[in-house]
Amino acid sequence: MKKTLVVTYTPRIDSNTKKLVDYFLDYNQDNTNIKILDLTETTPDLLLQENLNLFLKRNYGGIALEDEEVRILEKNDFMLQQVLDADYVVLAYPMYNFSLPATVKAWIDGITQAGKTFKLTETGYKGLCENKKALVLMTTGSDFSVEPVKSMNYATPLISQQFDFIGIPTEHITAFGLQQYPEKVFSILEDSKQEIKSLSDIWYS
Numbered sequence: 510m511k512k513t514l515v516v517t518y519t520p521r522i523d524s525n526t527k528k529l530v531d532y533f534l535d536y537n538q539d540n541t542n543i544k545i546l547d548l549t550e551t552t553p554d555l556l557l558q559e560n561l562n563l564f565l566k567r568n569y570g571g572i573a574l575e576d577e578e579v580r581i582l583e584k585n586d587f588m589l590q591q592v593l594d595a596d597y598v599v600l601a602y603p604m605y606n607f608s609l610p611a612t613v614k615a616w617i618d619g620i621t622q623a624g625k626t627f628k629l630t631e632t633g634y635k636g637l638c639e640n641k642k643a644l645v646l647m648t649t650g651s652d653f654s655v656e657p658v659k660s661m662n663y664a665t666p667l668i669s670q671q672f673d674f675i676g677i678p679t680e681h682i683t684a685f686g687l688q689q690y691p692e693k694v695f696s697i698l699e700d701s702k703q704e705i706k707s708l709s710d711i712w713y714s
Contacts, residue, residue, distance in 0.1 A: 511713065513541040514595035518548040518602040518613050525687050525698060526648045530601045532702045533646070533709070540713035546591060553615040554584050568623040585619035592620050592638065597712060598677065600668070601646035604653070608663040617671050626675035636676020643672050643679045644708060646701075652686035680708055 515534065519527035534543065554560055560581050566572045567582075574582070592598060602613045609617075620626060627636050645668055653662040665681060672679045684701045687694050 510542045511596040512594060513537070513543050513597040513599060514546065514591050515543055515599045516546045516548065516601070516616065518610050520549045521603070524603070525684060525694070526601050526603050526646065528698055529646045529648070529682070529684065529701055529705065530599075533599060533601075533705050536706060537709050537713060540709065541597065544591065544595070546588065548612050548616055551584075551588075552612055553588060553619040555615055556618050560585070564622065568625070588616060589620045589622055589625055592626070592641075596641060598641065598643040598672075599646065600643065604647055604649045604662070604664045607661045609667060617668075621671065621675060634674065636674055638676040641677045642712065643677045645669075645672075645679055645681045646683075646705075647681070648684045648687055650686070650688035652689050654683075654685045682708070 515530065517527070517530050519530065534545075537543065556564070563574060563578050563582055566578075567574050600613070602610050605611075608614075623629070626638050627634055629635075645665075647664060649662075651658055653659055665683070669679050669681070682701050682704045684697050687697060690697065
């Protein structure tokens with residue numbers, strides 16, 4: 510059975526993003542082997558002086574680390590291995606201030622590792638996560654599907670580029686305007702659930 514890693518960042522009470530995640534999990538519970546990483550409970554380590562320099566030492570310098578140095582990188586390395594072990598990755602979060610929540614960006618930074626998820630070749634960078642697919646589930650308060658704010662949606666192109674960089678093509682299902690259209694929240698979420706159903710049927714058929 511194919512393996513799916515579901516990475517979630519849904520800290521808000523009564524989160525609409527979580528409703529979409531729950532639908533994905535319920536619909537696919539018998540279709541794939543699912544592992545869940547809740548970034549509100551297991552937070553990635555920011556790349557600060559100590560661990561960033563260890564990443565550079567190991568991943569770029571090719572220098573073996575001491576046991577204590579390995580321990581410092583343990584959490585982000587574990588999250589990296591979860592991605593490497595998966596056939597599908599589902600990443601779910603709300604848009605924050607036109608882009609990704611900081612915790613989600615920290616997860617991306619942790620799994621984007623030279624020699625593990627990408628490498629530098631004579632013709633440029635090459636993603637190493639081949640034969641995987643990703644789905645991004647995102648919710649927004651405003652309707653970023655139309656101008657004048659459509660061009661302010663930096664989250665979608667950023668996460669697409671991040672996944673493409675490591676070799677994973679990405680599908681997007683976004684519930685736009687959940688605060689802007691309070692009378693339409695139910696129908697917007699239902700439309701997104703139907704998109705999840707359709708993509709799941711393709712992925713796991």
